[in-house]
Amino acid sequence: MTRDVALVGDLGGTKTLLALVTPDESLVRARYESASFDSLESMIDVFLRGRDVRPSRAVFGVAGPVADGRAKLTNLRYAVDERELRAHLGLERVKLLNDLEATAFALPKLEPRAFHPIHAGRGRGRGDFCVVAVGTGLGEALGVDLGSGYTVVAGEGGHVDFAPHDARSADLLAYLWDTLGGHVSKEAVLSGRGIARLYEFVIDRGLARPAHALDFEDDLNVAVTNAGLAGSCPAARLALELFAAQLGAHAGDVALRALPRGGVFLAGGIPPRLTPVLDTPLFRDAFVKKGRFSEALASIRVEIVLDPAAPLTGATHVAFARWEGEGRTALPWGA
Numbered sequence: 001m002t003r004d005v006a007l008v009g010d011l012g013g014t015k016t017l018l019a020l021v022t023p024d025e026s027l028v029r030a031r032y033e034s035a036s037f038d039s040l041e042s043m044i045d046v047f048l049r050g051r052d053v054r055p056s057r058a059v060f061g062v063a064g065p066v067a068d069g070r071a072k073l074t075n076l077r078y079a080v081d082e083r084e085l086r087a088h089l090g091l092e093r094v095k096l097l098n099d100l101e102a103t104a105f106a107l108p109k110l111e112p113r114a115f116h117p118i119h120a121g122r123g124r125g126r127g128d129f130c131v132v133a134v135g136t137g138l139g140e141a142l143g144v145d146l147g148s149g150y151t152v153v154a155g156e157g158g159h160v161d162f163a164p165h166d167a168r169s170a171d172l173l174a175y176l177w178d179t180l181g182g183h184v185s186k187e188a189v190l191s192g193r194g195i196a197r198l199y200e201f202v203i204d205r206g207l208a209r210p211a212h213a214l215d216f217e218d219d220l221n222v223a224v225t226n227a228g229l230a231g232s233c234p235a236a237r238l239a240l241e242l243f244a245a246q247l248g249a250h251a252g253d254v255a256l257r258a259l260p261r262g263g264v265f266l267a268g269g270i271p272p273r274l275t276p277v278l279d280t281p282l283f284r285d286a287f288v289k290k291g292r293f294s295e296a297l298a299s300i301r302v303e304i305v306l307d308p309a310a311p312l313t314g315a316t317h318v319a320f321a322r323w324e325g326e327g328r329t330a331l332p333w334g335a
Contacts, residue, residue, distance in 0.1 A: 005065030009044075010320055012034075013034060014034060018044065023316075027239070028053075029309075033152050051182065058093070063075060066097065066098050070082070102315045104131045105312075108143070110310065121263065132250065134266065138158030139154075176188055179197075195225060212232075224236045252289070266304045287302060318331070
């Protein structure tokens with residue numbers, strides 16, 4: 001009996017995961033550097049080369065807004081188009097999702113061990129839920145409770161205006177205006193590059209001194225993160241603490257827009273790495289500090305998504321769901 005196999009992918013600004021899957025298992029998976037290719041098609045060709053399994057359908061989560069089956073990737077130089085993928089792969093069923101859509105579709109399917117709770121709220125339960133993903137960029141999605149199932153609405157909330165919530169973040173905004181010019185978005189702070197900007201802000205304003213010159217030949221963001229978590233550099237540590245407070249404030253803003261009874265989930269590559277800084281009052285206090293609505297925010301749980309393959313899981317469930325044309329996909333609750 002021939003197995004029904006899907007090709008699924010998570011195309012991010014830094015890395016891409018591709019996998020061949022059935023409804024019950026992952027057959028093979030590979031990781032690629034996204035910027036090393038000039039198209040998703042060329043990456044797929046490398047992945048499928050020499051494999052004797054051919055998919056019957058394909059679903060990809062991509063780091064950018066999807067409109068009319070096409071996505072211009074926010075942090076990459078190429079675009080992705082469903083029609084071109086169908087023609088290239090010779091498949092009738094190909095679907096593009098925003099990468100946050102793919103992540104959000106996965107969350108109700110994951111086991112509790114895939115999450116690290118950092119704010120209890122009123123505990124676990126079904127309902128609308130929000131996803132905030134921090135990595136190369138900042139993304140958002142809303143999971144909508146339909147009763148017997150749920151669907152997902154993706155947005156680009158990472159590009160809203162950066163708004164200060166205290167005197168120090170007001171000074172940070174002034175610093176970013178001077179150094180970046182033009183529009184200062186939440187993503188300018190809440191992203192990999194944002195960690196480096198916070199470190200540079202701390203040094204520029206004399207808020208803390210670096211213990212030594214950081215070795216950032218490859219990546220200042222990684223160097224600041226490592227030194228901050230190790231406690232070996234006061235300036236790096238303060239940068240991470242500022243990051244935690246800014247992410248808490250932003251997650252609280254996201255929660256206010258939906259009042260999600262199902263919780264707020266922090267996804268992407270950065271939150272799991274920064275769990276020791278996020279699972280503290282720095283994050284929680286900023287999350288709930290919303291004036292008259294502080295009590296409402298205190299009731300909403302927040303959890304970090306630990307599973308880096310969550311977008312692939314979401315793409316897999318969508319691949320084997322019933323969907324046609326441009327209709328919005330809905331999935332049942334549970335595994």
